[in-house]
Structures are given as C-alpha cells and as structure tokens.
Amino acid sequence: MVIFDSVTKTKRPFEPIKEGEASIYVCGPTVYDDAHLGHARSSLAFDLLARTLRALGYKVTMAKNFTDVDDKIIKKVEATGKSMQEITTYYIDRYLDEMAQLGVQRADIEPKATESLDAIEQMIQTLIDKDFAYVVSNGDVYFDTSKDPHYGEISHKVHDDDENQSRVAHNSEKRNPKDFALWKACKGEDDICFDAPFASGRPGWHIECSAMIEKYFDGNGAYSIDIHGGGADLLFPHHENEAAQSRCATGHELAKYWMHNGFVQIDGEKMSKSLGNSFFLKDALKVYDGEILRYYLNSVHYRNDFNFNEEDLLAAKKRLDKLYRLKKRLLPGKASAVNPAFKKALLDAMSDDLNISVALSVIDEMVAASNEKLDENPKDKALKKESLANLAFIDTLLGFGGKEPYSYFQIGVDETLKEKIEALIAKRTEAKKAKDFATADAIRDELTQIGIAIMDTPEGTVWERA
RNA sequence: GGAACCAUCGCCAAGUUGGUAAGGCCGCAGCCUGCAAAGCUGCUAUUCGCCGGUUCGAGUCCGGCUGGUUCCUCCA
Numbered sequence: 063m064v065i066f067d068s069v070t071k072t073k074r075p076f077e078p079i080k081e082g083e084a085s086i087y088v089c090g091p092t093v094y095d096d097a098h099l100g101h102a103r104s105s106l107a108f109d110l111l112a113r114t115l116r117a118l119g120y121k122v123t124m125a126k127n128f129t130d131v132d133d134k135i136i137k138k139v140e141a142t143g144k145s146m147q148e149i150t151t152y153y154i155d156r157y158l159d160e161m162a163q164l165g166v167q168r169a170d171i172e173p174k175a176t177e178s179l180d181a182i183e184q185m186i187q188t189l190i191d192k193d194f195a196y197v198v199s200n201g202d203v204y205f206d207t208s209k210d211p212h213y214g215e216i217s218h219k220v221h222d223d224d225e226n227q228s229r230v231a232h233n234s235e236k237r238n239p240k241d242f243a244l245w246k247a248c249k250g251e252d253d254i255c256f257d258a259p260f261a262s263g264r265p266g267w268h269i270e271c272s273a274m275i276e277k278y279f280d281g282n283g284a285y286s287i288d289i290h291g292g293g294a295d296l297l298f299p300h301h302e303n304e305a306a307q308s309r310c311a312t313g314h315e316l317a318k319y320w321m322h323n324g325f326v327q328i329d330g331e332k333m334s335k336s337l338g339n340s341f342f343l344k345d346a347l348k349v350y351d352g353e354i355l356r357y358y359l360n361s362v363h364y365r366n367d368f369n370f371n372e373e374d375l376l377a378a379k380k381r382l383d384k385l386y387r388l389k390k391r392l393l394p395g396k397a398s399a400v401n402p403a404f405k406k407a408l409l410d411a412m413s414d415d416l417n418i419s420v421a422l423s424v425i426d427e428m429v430a431a432s433n434e435k436l437d438e439n440p441k442d443k444a445l446k447k448e449s450l451a452n453l454a455f456i457d458t459l460l461g462f463g464g465k466e467p468y469s470y471f472q473i474g475v476d477e478t479l480k481e482k483i484e485a486l487i488a489k490r491t492e493a494k495k496a497k498d499f500a501t502a503d504a505i506r507d508e509l510t511q512i513g514i515a516i517m518d519t520p521e522g523t524v525w526e527r528a
Numbered sequence: 529g530g531a532a533c534c535a536u537c538g539c540c541a542a543g544u545u546g547g548u549a550a551g552g553c554c555g556c557a558g559c560c561u562g563c564a565a566a567g568c569u570g571c572u573a574u575u576c577g578c579c580g581g582u583u584c585g586a587g588u589c590c591g592g593c594u595g596g597u598u599c600c601u602c603c604a
Contacts, residue, residue: 104604293604423551
C-alpha cells in the first residue's frame, strides 16, 4: 500500500506503527446541520481507505468523531430553543443514516466531544503545566504557537506573517497572532459551559481531536496513530493545531501519515451556503439511489476536486448498470472463488493511493470479458460462478454491486406499477407470438412512455426502470 | 497581498521512478434481433493549456506565461 502523505507531498509506502494493524482517525462533522455532498465525499474516501486496508489484511481501527459542542451548534440552540443534545443527536442520527445509504461502513469508534471532556481537560492541563498554553484574564486558554518550534510543518504555512493576519480580529491578550483557543471560558448565564480547573467553559475545536486520539489510541511511542484524515480545508489551521497540541502534550508526533480529500463543486462552483448552492445529501438521496451516488462520488480520485453534475452522474449510473446487467445473466447461481488475476489487479490499483480510476477500468474489462464469454457459451457454469465471486469481491472492496439485480433496476417501482408492467409485457409476448408486431411495438412504446425499458433475452423479456 | 494544487479525446478520467497516451459516457459501422433494447466486435487524441530548456527520447523533469481551483477566517 502506498499513500500520498499531504505533509511530505509524496506517495509513501504504508508501514504501520504496529505490525499488521492500521489506526485511522478522520475528522467527522460538526453536527449543527444536515450533511452535504462534501461530507459524503470525505466519508466515502476514507471508507474506501478502510476497506482497502482490510482487504490487504490489516486489522483496521477507524475513528470518526462528532463535534457536538461548538459555536454554530450553540447558535442553533438559541435559534430553535431546543437543547443542544436534541440538536446534536438529531443530526448525528441523520448523518449515520445517510452515510449508511451510501454504503459507508460505521467507524469502530465514534467519539463525541461532550463525552471526552475528561481527556480534553487533561490535555489542556498538561499543556498549561508544560508552559505551552496560557490562561488569559477572562479564563480563555490559548496555545502558544511560538513555543512549538515545529509549528507550521504540517501545512507548511510560514511563521509570523502577522502583517496579513491583521484583518482577523483577535483577542488582544493573545501572545501571537496564530495562537488559538484550547478552552473558551463561559460568556454568561445562558452559555453552555462545562466545569474545568482553569475556568468554566467549553473546549475549542482543535483540542477535541487531539484529546480523543490520545484517549482511544495507544500509539507506538513515536506516533499516536497511523493515518489522520479529513477534508483539504482542514489542513490549516485545524490539523496544524492538532499536531502542535499533541506534539507538545505527548512529546511525540500525532500521525505518521496525513491524508486530505478534495472538494465537491456544483457545476463548477464552490459549494457554499453563501452562494446558495449547498447540496444536501438528503436532497440528492431523494432523487438518486445511495449506491449510484456512492459509485459516482467515488469515481474520481479522492484528492481531486469533484465537480458534481447530473450528466456525469448519469454516465456513472450507466457504468454501474452494466455491472448489474452482467449479474442478471449470472443468477441464479453460487459464487466460487475470485479470479486471482482480477483480484490482484483490483487490489494493486487500490493499493496505489486508492487509484479508483484504474480499479473501475479493471472492473469494466472484467464485465466485458465475462459478457463476451457468456455470449459464446451461455451455459458456462464455471465462468458464471467465478464472475459472481468477482462481483462479491467488488462489493466487499468498493461497496457496490451487492444488490439483487432486479431490485437494483426496479428501484422506485411500486407493486401496482409492477403488476401493470408485467401485464403489458405478457400482452406483448402474446402479440409477438402471433406475429402481430404492430401491437407489440405499441406496447413497447407505452412502456417507454412510463419510463420502462425492456429487453428480449433467450430467457424471456426483462424490464428496467430507464 | 502571501502560499499551494491543477490544466490529457466532445464530456468524465488514468497515466510511481522520463521511453513513445488506460477505462467509461457520447458518436459511427458491423454481429445479434421481426424491429428494437441489452450484449459483443471494430473505429474515434501522432497528441497531452501555451512558450522555451534539459535529454538519444518528456504528458511525465526545469523555467516562464495563460487559465482554473483552494488555503491563509468557521468549513469535508
């Protein structure tokens, strides 16, 4: 396995800190709103990472956090009158449900900031004791970036360019412009606060990840975890700050590899609330099946920016359709063993920093080859069994193609419509038998009108939702 | 203002150590079909934003330019 490490900006062989194991921590969402396509992409990218490492034989422990205390959540509390917990559990449930629809496997550990306050306070206290952090008059605790000689090495941001930072309003008691809050002191009666030795208040955003990693992972003395992941926008300042805190608190580096996924754009424009083109996952899921979205969003390498548009999504769907059409030809039947060359080609592709494009081309070629052989010999049992096994392997490694093909092609068709379709097909078959092709074609047109495509096969007429 | 990344067929998109352009969508021709659809076969970039340089040889390395994106502020 080779991984592109964002810090060294090179592909590096994956050599885990513990033999045969892989520890991954991915920055999850702040749960104050519905997940958008960007969350989906990040989730999908690291799902692919975990699946690939598992397929390679590593014992993977994946953690993905929920930031469930934060300024934005508090604003939502003020705006809605609901409790913070009501809001966060609602969005966490929705997030998990939507990601499940995309076929994202659950993380092994899903820590929440509010459930990790002990670890957070402990790390802040350590940083204060070691003089890497300081408390200002109102009780806020800041990390002193000037005390960490390695600060800036993660994101390669130049130190002390404070001339350009002057636009950013900051607490005048900060010692350095880039110092950041570890703990935000309670602002008043209505504020959401937790007790802590330094001051009643709540954790800053960056500290929670560092603290939770220390809480859940042992590390090997040189690193706490193998891989730290997240969106490209998190590299600075979030991950820089995480790395600094952890380094200063524990005396060793946080992660051996850093991975960052690219952005999702909508029709070439940055997706953002201010532009009004924010694309919520829930809206996409109303129109497209989760599996198709998964295939589409994963069809571009995770580090590239992703330009979401309907035309490309349809092209992706057609590609997936072909896989399921092969599966239709294969069933009913049992799977035997995966073709070794196919398995190797797929794993080799994914082992190269998750080269999904090559992996998908390997699949397309396998599908075409299987179809060709089936055209030559439709009764080739051994081939059918092997192809079925190949599809099962694809499902395990990449998370698509696992459905029963008829259910895939008939998504969104209810029972009454189904009966109507079956009846029309029966009528058409009669007409065809009687050589009444005019009637047969009229029935086919009628089906086309309601969005149903039919195909005559040696085993009879089958239909799909177009 | 500072920094980084990207630029390959009509569209999407691979292309680690430089060695002579994967795959998909679309399109065209053929096989199959009553006709279609599906499936299969063949064809579709002498060329990789532009200009220089290094080299026997560059999409791949170096410099410059142009275009796009991102980060520097909460953000996947």
